[in-house]
Amino acid sequence: MDRTIREVARRAGVSIATVSRVLNKTVPVSEDKRKRVLEAVDAVGYTPNPAAQSLLKKETGGLGVLLPYAGEEFFAELLTGADLAAQEYGYYLLICTSHRDDKTLQASIRGLDKRVDGLVVMVPEINAKELAYLAKGEDPVVCINTPLSTDAVDRINFDNFEGVRKMTAYLIANGHERIALIRGPERAHDAQKRLEGYRAAMQGAGVSDTSMLEFNGDYTKQAGYTVGEKILALDPRPTAIIAANDYCAIGVLSVLHEHGIAVPEEISVAGFDDVPSAQYAAPTLTSVRVPIREIGAAAIRRLVTRLRAKHPMPHEDQVYPVELVVRQSTAPCKDEA
Amino acid sequence: MDRTIREVARRAGVSIATVSRVLNKTVPVSEDKRKRVLEAVDAVGYTPNPAAQSLLKKETGGLGVLLPYAGEEFFAELLTGADLAAQEYGYYLLICTSHRDDKTLQASIRGLDKRVDGLVVMVPEINAKELAYLAKGEDPVVCINTPLSTDAVDRINFDNFEGVRKMTAYLIANGHERIALIRGPERAHDAQKRLEGYRAAMQGAGVSDTSMLEFNGDYTKQAGYTVGEKILALDPRPTAIIAANDYCAIGVLSVLHEHGIAVPEEISVAGFDDVPSAQYAAPTLTSVRVPIREIGAAAIRRLVTRLRAKHPMPHEDQVYPVELVVRQSTAPCKDEA
DNA sequence: CGTAATCTCGAAAACGTTTTCATGACGTGG
DNA sequence: CCACGTCATGAAAACGTTTTCGAGATTACG
Numbered sequence: 001m002d003r004t005i006r007e008v009a010r011r012a013g014v015s016i017a018t019v020s021r022v023l024n025k026t027v028p029v030s031e032d033k034r035k036r037v038l039e040a041v042d043a044v045g046y047t048p049n050p051a052a053q054s055l056l057k058k059e060t061g062g063l064g065v066l067l068p069y070a071g072e073e074f075f076a077e078l079l080t081g082a083d084l085a086a087q088e089y090g091y092y093l094l095i096c097t098s099h100r101d102d103k104t105l106q107a108s109i110r111g112l113d114k115r116v117d118g119l120v121v122m123v124p125e126i127n128a129k130e131l132a133y134l135a136k137g138e139d140p141v142v143c144i145n146t147p148l149s150t151d152a153v154d155r156i157n158f159d160n161f162e163g164v165r166k167m168t169a170y171l172i173a174n175g176h177e178r179i180a181l182i183r184g185p186e187r188a189h190d191a192q193k194r195l196e197g198y199r200a201a202m203q204g205a206g207v208s209d210t211s212m213l214e215f216n217g218d219y220t221k222q223a224g225y226t227v228g229e230k231i232l233a234l235d236p237r238p239t240a241i242i243a244a245n246d247y248c249a250i251g252v253l254s255v256l257h258e259h260g261i262a263v264p265e266e267i268s269v270a271g272f273d274d275v276p277s278a279q280y281a282a283p284t285l286t287s288v289r290v291p292i293r294e295i296g297a298a299a300i301r302r303l304v305t306r307l308r309a310k311h312p313m314p315h316e317d318q319v320y321p322v323e324l325v326v327r328q329s330t331a332p333c334k335d336e337a
Numbered sequence: 338m339d340r341t342i343r344e345v346a347r348r349a350g351v352s353i354a355t356v357s358r359v360l361n362k363t364v365p366v367s368e369d370k371r372k373r374v375l376e377a378v379d380a381v382g383y384t385p386n387p388a389a390q391s392l393l394k395k396e397t398g399g400l401g402v403l404l405p406y407a408g409e410e411f412f413a414e415l416l417t418g419a420d421l422a423a424q425e426y427g428y429y430l431l432i433c434t435s436h437r438d439d440k441t442l443q444a445s446i447r448g449l450d451k452r453v454d455g456l457v458v459m460v461p462e463i464n465a466k467e468l469a470y471l472a473k474g475e476d477p478v479v480c481i482n483t484p485l486s487t488d489a490v491d492r493i494n495f496d497n498f499e500g501v502r503k504m505t506a507y508l509i510a511n512g513h514e515r516i517a518l519i520r521g522p523e524r525a526h527d528a529q530k531r532l533e534g535y536r537a538a539m540q541g542a543g544v545s546d547t548s549m550l551e552f553n554g555d556y557t558k559q560a561g562y563t564v565g566e567k568i569l570a571l572d573p574r575p576t577a578i579i580a581a582n583d584y585c586a587i588g589v590l591s592v593l594h595e596h597g598i599a600v601p602e603e604i605s606v607a608g609f610d611d612v613p614s615a616q617y618a619a620p621t622l623t624s625v626r627v628p629i630r631e632i633g634a635a636a637i638r639r640l641v642t643r644l645r646a647k648h649p650m651p652h653e654d655q656v657y658p659v660e661l662v663v664r665q666s667t668a669p670c671k672d673e674a
Numbered sequence: 675c676g677t678a679a680t681c682t683c684g685a686a687a688a689c690g691t692t693t694t695c696a697t698g699a700c701g702t703g704g
Numbered sequence: 705c706c707a708c709g710t711c712a713t714g715a716a717a718a719c720g721t722t723t724t725c726g727a728g729a730t731t732a733c734g
Contacts, residue, residue: 004720015684020722030682050452051397052720055388055689062431062452070420071613071630076413083407083434092448094399094431097420111429115387115399221617250617257619276408280558280587282594282619293408341690352714357692367712389690392719680731687724694717701710 003046011040023048063303064116064139065095066108066123072219072247073275074292078122078144081296089304091117105130113137118303120144120296124188140306142299145190151315154302156295158320160193160272161200163288166324167242167270168201175333176240176268181210182217182227182252184244191219191244194272198242213238217248224251232259239267239333246271246278246287253281253329264331274325283328290322340383348377360385400640401453401476402432403445403460409556409584410612411629412459415481418633419457426641428454442467450474455640457481457633461525477643479636482527488652491639493632495657497530497609498537500625503661504579504607505538512670513577513605518547519554519564519589521581528556528581531609535579550575554585561588569596576604576670583608583615583624590618590666601668611662620665627659 001007009016014033021027022037029037040046054060063086067075079095086093094116096108105123112119121134122144134141135152142154164181171179181198184191195214202210215230217223224243228251231238243249249271256263263269263283271278274289298318306313338344346353351370358364359374366374377383391397400423404412416432423430431453433445442460449456458471459481471478472489479491501518508516518535521528532551539547552567554560561580565588568575580586586608593600600606600620608615611626635655643650 005722006720016721017684017686017723018682021683024722026723028682033683047447047450049392049720051388051392052689053722055386055392055691055720056722058689060388069417070407071410071413071417073408073410073413076408076410079413079432080406080408080434083432092431092433092452094429095416095420096429097417097424110384113384115429221613225617250614253619254617254621276558277587277614280562280591282590284591343690353691354693354714354716355712358713361692363693365712370713386690389719390692392690392721393692395719676734678731678733680729682729683727685724685726688722689720692718694715696715697713699711699713702708704705704707 001044003044005046005048008037008040008044008046011043012036059117059307060115061091062094062116063091063300064112064119065093066105066112066119066121067095067097068123068125070095070097073277074245074247074273075122077275077292078296081293081298082120082300083296084293085297085300085304089300091300091304106133109134109137113139117307118142120299120303121146124190125185126189127187140303142302144295144299147189148317151317154306154315155317156299156302156320157318158290158295159322160190161197163272163290163322163324164194164197164242165201166197166322167272167286167288168198169204170324170326171240171242171268171270171330171333172201172205174268174331177205177207177333178213178236178238179240179242180213180215180231180234180238182215182224182241182243182248184217184219184248186216188219194244217244219245219248221247221251221254224248224253225255226251228252228255229259232256232261237267240270240330241267242270242272244272246273246275246285249285249287249329250277250281253283253285257282263329265334268330268333270330278325279327281329286327286330287325288322289325291320295320338381340381342383342385345374345377345381345383348380349373396454396644397452398428399431399453400428400637401449401456402430403442403449403456403458404432404434405460405462407432407434410614411582411584411610414612414629415459415633418630418635419637420633421630422634422637422641426637428637428641443470446471446474450476454644455479457636457640458483461527462522463526464524477640479639481632481636484526485654488654491643491652492654493636493639493657494655495627495632496659497527498534500609500627500659500661501531501534501579502538503534503659504609504623504625505535506541507661507663508577508579508605508607508667508670509538509542511605511668514542514544514670515550515573515575516577516579517550517552517568517571517575519552519561519578519580519585521554521556521585523553525556531581554581556582556585558584558588558591561585561590562592563588565589565592566596569593569598574604577607577667578604579607579609581609583610583612583622586622586624586666587614587618590620590622594619600666602671605667605670607667615662616664618666623664623667624662625659626662628657632657 119141271287274287278285456478608624611624615622
């Protein structure tokens with residue numbers, strides 16, 4: 001037995017149009033037919049076929065989320081916020097990960113295009129070409145943490161520059177001079193901004209060349225661990241380390257703990273993002289709070305608003321402020337150098 | 338300009354059937370027409386409408402994943418494994434989270450049913466009724482960590498019982514006697530099994546009543562923190578704590594660190610799951626390794642295999658073995674009581 | 675009481691594909 | 705040279721909905 005609208009109509013002794021009208025409440029239907037239809041729907045266990053619906057209505061009820069990777073806490077949080085908001089609006093989420101290279105990204109976009117009504121893109125590595133490709137698709141797009149180079153999409157960023165600048169300034173104010181930085185991926189927009197914030201603050205303190213204090217990383221715990229080890233070997237040793245994100249900072253904490261180096265007594269460590277793990281790290285991690293979940297939700301809200309708008313909306317460009325969160329992993333510098 | 342197969346056919350001067358044949362390579366088409374079609378496809382920027390395709394072919398190309406929550410590292414890892422496998426097979430993933438209660442779960446299933454070709458369900462709180470509801474849907478279902486009460490679905494479990502049993506036995510072998518356990522959610526199948534494993538090992542060591550050593554938790558860091566504090570106040574204090582999962586254990590480590598209690602010297606702490614954070618905790622966390630990512634991928638593989646099978650396949654019931662991973666957070670008991 | 679307006683509802687078109695069926699061209703074997 | 709199979713191709717059906725259109729019934733009003 002197939003669960004189609006025809007079957008329901010047959011059982012209720014009405015036309016399929018009537019069934020549709022009862023279900024969608026578009027037009028009043030006489031009470032007895034309405035009742036018969038509802039009974040038949042129950043008996044058959046009918047639910048409308050979404051494919052048929054979207055074919056006709058040109059909307060799918062789905063929203064796509066493009067991420068580099070779902071395993072990191074940052075993205076997981078973002079996803080959670082997005083999912084919560086999506087459920088609230090009755091949309092479902094279609095996720096697509098691991099787009100470190102352009103080809104898979106384009107392929108994903110193509111595949112997603114007609115399957116969803118809108119797209120949230122959180123791929124800091126994205127370049128102008130990709131962005132343009134995105135923008136010329138059919139669906140509205142919200143980009144998170146992408147460079148501000150096109151105005152065909154909505155953007156939600158947070159203040160990566162100011163976050164690290166504040167963090168660096170805070171450490172400087174606490175007497176630190178040799179502050180190392182572990183960078184994020186070179187191609188990532190947000191990582192670049194964080195780097196610039198660091199340099200700006202260091203220059204403000206009279207350190208114009210920071211090249212000896214900057215280290216390559218890639219936002220992973222693993223990177224924090226290995227680079228942390230390298231930093232330890234330096235002479236003179238830095239008195240503070242700023243990691244490009246919390247995951248990386250946790251890797252640093254891990255290697256310091258293994259070497260028996262006290263944090264923050266001997267060295268201060270700071271992260272970025274304030275993922276949930278930051279406040280459960282040992283010691284608890286000084287970081288820059290980013291309302292990750294809220295941003296995920298905001299992206300979805302933006303999309304839905306745009307989809308429901310009757311008239312074209314101007315593209316917005318929102319920047320979330322960030323906040324310094326000082327915890328146990330940083331302290332005034334004790335170095336008398 | 339609409340990007341339909343008609344438009345392509347019109348430009349190429351052929352029928353829509355020919356376009357379809359060229360694209361799907363079902364039947365040979367003369368070389369010149371083939372070329373014209375391909376050019377027209379490019380010119381129009383045509384991609385087939387998935388809704389129309391699935392309406393006809395009765396398959397959507399999507400796979401659904403039901404999770405309680407995407408923010409935890411465990412689920413994030415699972416999702417990553419699933420996503421990787423799905424991409425390999427050309428399926429996309431549709432995720433649905435936060436199904437702590439039955440109603441939203443049913444609603445999600447209904448909504449997902451015709452949108453996907455198969456379902457991965459990781460909801461340890463699921464009960465028999467829900468499971469039956471799932472099984473009678475149209476799509477094949479793979480359940481992860483659910484009770485073994487129906488055989489209408491595929492199941493992938495891992496050995497929750499044996500994992501905690503081994504962990505407990507290991508601590509006992511290291512001289513620990515007062516071993517506390519922080520439970521998982523009461524309704525969760527896996528948490529229940531872990532509890533049983535603990536009790537079995539304790540009974541094996543002659544401790545028949547463990548009620549004074551068991552504490553309620555809910556798999557969160559927060560729970561680990563608060564319950565950890567409670568355990569600290571006990572007299573005599575337990576010499577080891579097994580948390581129902583790593584997240585909870587990390588919460589315990591956090592509170593111990595705050596109270597200045599040395600791990601593992603004064604107290605041993607162990608977790609379960611071996612999430613990536615476990616090896617970056619300070620100290621690194623003794624845990625039970627579960628191949629989370631592999632399990633996520635395996636679930637997808639199972640679904641795809643079933644979908645592609647020509648003939649009905651028997652339902653399988655796979656149990657992954659788990660492995661004790663001893664790290665720094667546990668040590669022989671120094672208590673001379 | 676007649677006509678116009680309102681209301682309920684069914685028939686049918688439309689959405690964009692894939693696939694079946696039919697047709698005409700062509701080559702081949704007897 | 706004719707019949708027959710093979711081959712490329714187009715016309716049309718089908719998938720399951722929503723929505724338009726029109727018809728018939730009912731109400732409202734003069």
